[in-house]
Amino acid sequence: MTGDEATRRWKGLLRGAAPWGVGLLLGVLAVGPGLGRGFVLRYDMVFVPDPPLGPVQLGAGEGFPRAVPSDAAAALLAKALPADLVQAGLLLAVFVLSCAGAARLVPGPLVARLAAGVFYAWTPYIAERLLLGQWALLLGYAGLPWVLSAAVRLAAPRDLPRLVTALLPAAVGGFSSAVLSALVAVPAAAARPGPAAARLRSALLAAAAVAAVSLPWLVPALSAAGGGARTDPGAVDLFAARADTPFGAAGSLLLLGGVWNAQAVPDGLGHPFFAACRLALALAALAGWLLLLRRGSLGPAGPGLTAAAIAGTAVALLGTAAPGRDLLRLLIEAWPGFGALRDGQLYTAPLALLQAAGLGGAAAWLVHSAAGAARPDRAGAAAAALLLLAPPVLLPGLAWGAAGRLAPVEYPAEWTRVQRLVDGDPRPGSVLVLPWSAYRGLGVLGPRGAGGADGADGAGGPGGVVLDPAVKLFERPAVWNDDLRVADGGAVRAAEGEDPAARAVAGLAARPGGADAPGAGALGVRYVLVERAAPDAADSGPRHLSENRFLSLVEASETVHEGPSLALYRVPDEHVDAVKEDLSVLEVTGWLVTVGSIVWSLVASSSNLVSMRWPRPEGTEPRKENPS
Known part of the structure; x- marks a missing residue:
């Protein structure tokens, strides 16, 4: 050369x-x-x-x-x-x-x-x-x-x-x-x-x-x-x-x-x-x-x-x-x-x-x-x-x-402990996540010195919020309030959520006396996770551990974990009517087709890089382009 x-x-x-x-x-x-x-x-x-x-x-x-x-x-x-x-x-x-x-x-x-x-x-x-x-x-x-x-x-x-x-x-x-x-x-x-x-x-x-x-x-x-x-x-x-x-x-x-x-x-x-x-x-x-x-x-x-x-x-x-x-x-x-x-x-x-x-x-x-x-x-x-x-x-x-x-934050160790407790239970049933709101201030992870955030925006400044991490934490379904509240012109407007399970739980909580263990269990709820001081994104202060609408449910459930940030409760077995969530035949087939298509x-x-040269129409010859 x-x-x-x-x-x-x-x-x-x-x-x-x-x-x-x-x-x-x-x-x-x-x-x-x-x-x-x-x-x-x-x-x-x-x-x-x-x-x-x-x-x-x-x-x-x-x-x-x-x-x-x-x-x-x-x-x-x-x-x-x-x-x-x-x-x-x-x-x-x-x-x-x-x-x-x-x-x-x-x-x-x-x-x-x-x-x-x-x-x-x-x-x-x-x-x-x-x-x-x-x-x-x-x-x-x-x-x-x-x-x-x-x-x-x-x-x-x-x-x-x-x-x-x-x-x-x-x-x-x-x-x-x-x-x-x-x-x-x-x-x-x-x-x-x-x-x-x-x-x-x-x-x-x-x-x-x-x-x-x-x-x-x-x-x-x-x-x-x-x-x-x-x-x-x-x-x-x-x-x-x-x-x-x-x-x-x-x-x-x-x-x-x-x-x-x-x-x-x-x-x-x-x-x-x-x-x-x-x-x-x-x-x-x-x-x-x-x-x-x-x-x-x-x-x-x-x-x-x-x-x-x-x-x-x-x-x-x-x-x-x-x-x-x-x-x-x-x-x-x-x-x-x-x-x-x-x-x-x-x-x-x-x-x-x-x-x-x-x-x-x-x-x-x-x-x-x-x-x-x-x-x-x-x-x-x-x-x-x-x-x-x-x-x-x-x-x-x-x-x-x-x-x-x-900016990065760390999860307190108890989040992992709770995850293992729930996923280690082979019995089916969902996890109900409280407080009953979709988004959290990052203070839910505790003070920065304890491996969390300091309540800052995004991950440090005031007003920063995040979709509740608990909804991503478990193998089993999480039931959470997926209504979205948006500040609009000084008022807070709500967009109704999409999940039928969340709407069913909201209806249960709206009854006189609020949600109870038999009602929640009939909807397939086996665990209740309460984030103790989770600030609500649309409110000025933290929500209490057990909102009145869910107080009866929490009191009737067995305490599995009690920590500085999280409390985990288990609904008594006799109330829980749940089947294990699994993929349908069509869903499995869809995955097989997609994965197979990508592998093929x-x-x-022979490469995951795509040629970027444009094809020339048939019958044309390459020519030098006038730069002007």
Whole structure:
């Protein structure tokens, strides 16, 4: 090998490795203190020590399987690594896959590819969803560039392994991740060049691939929808996109913000200067996208992603106007599955990918901005470098654990003791979790010196809340109040929960005298877990150990554990009428099909990395593109 050949080889390796390295750097910068030992707990992001892996985590039960299969995947990984390291690795994977995937979409110089990758990995979308704790959704977001690339190459069934492999992050992420992947994959496959029948076949193959990796949650979700689980149509207003910048709800969505929860907005996002600069960046990205489309640089991915971004933005805008909200309510009343459309901002993920690729296109144009220049223009290259740096500079609130809101905490030892007591009992029956509310202040884990949090936001600041960790702690079902209360205009509004078991317990507690042991046992409750000083997220102070509605039940039950943070009670055997939760034949079949499809795709493609080169239409010859 000559010296020139060696130099070209090393440059090629650097070009390929740079987006992965930059993605890792962004992940370290964003997660920051969350990479230390301990667990980052924030809203829906709940990891527990020694996470269980049983039928409940695989989809057995009555409610909608929102944590399937993400909880099962995390538990499986925790068999090999400590659970807190698994969490840190999954969070880093979001940034690495996002940056590397978006970078490989864009043709042109390395600075242009990195500009696309940095933009996609550092957006208000990622910041807000991370502050909501939706790590599983973000895995699907990170996989969208790979899904797009594989979908535009889907000409025949022989191409399915490539797409199924690209869908692996969505398969782990579950429901919302799969919906986003379908939103990108189906239009991209349908945009392939060729006759209408061939395009339709490609779109159907893409839909089939998404369905194949979604069966672990799709089968129990359909069963739950027919078995009493429901979605509250009245919650449409609560989850609609809202303004978190000076440009209103629509402008916030254009800037990839607009989340419904004000506590999930990163610091500085709404500052007029940062917002104005981000608006300029978004407009530059859209201009770059139009340039890429005009030149045909993205091949069939261009029209496909354009269609996906338009459709996703339209869904996001539905909840911002009264007619759209009325339509959503009608759809949800007709079928609970349409409840997935309530959280409109979620569907701007394809727009984020479009803007990322467009920014890369704008950076490539700047590098060659001198008309007809055979060599890169230095001033243009400097401007492109500024585009590369702009996303983190204009969104500093995501850095270092979202300004400290994502910091690790530790579980007191008694949580593990209680887990072993409950899971060591072979008799069936659920665990009723009290106080009767879904979210907790992190003070439930005790003072920081005892291995817990200090009541801070996220994991340190005032007002930080998290989905009760107890609902993720046991192999058996946990019954908890899954009503969601949201502060709205100074008042607290509630969205009715989905789980029929929770509604049954709430009805029992509403009777005169409250819940009792015979009534709870008849509903399948065997254990009652009381978190002694668990602050309610919507109240100003802690709730008492035994709320009046459940006092009779606790007094009639046997004390199994009494500790500083937790008290565990067992309902007398003569009252408990319960059967062991297990997967149905259809649910087992769904898992077998999904796992088999993934294994087959990995073997058939011989790699879990998807080629990102766009296919050329038949009969065309490669040509050198005019950089002007």
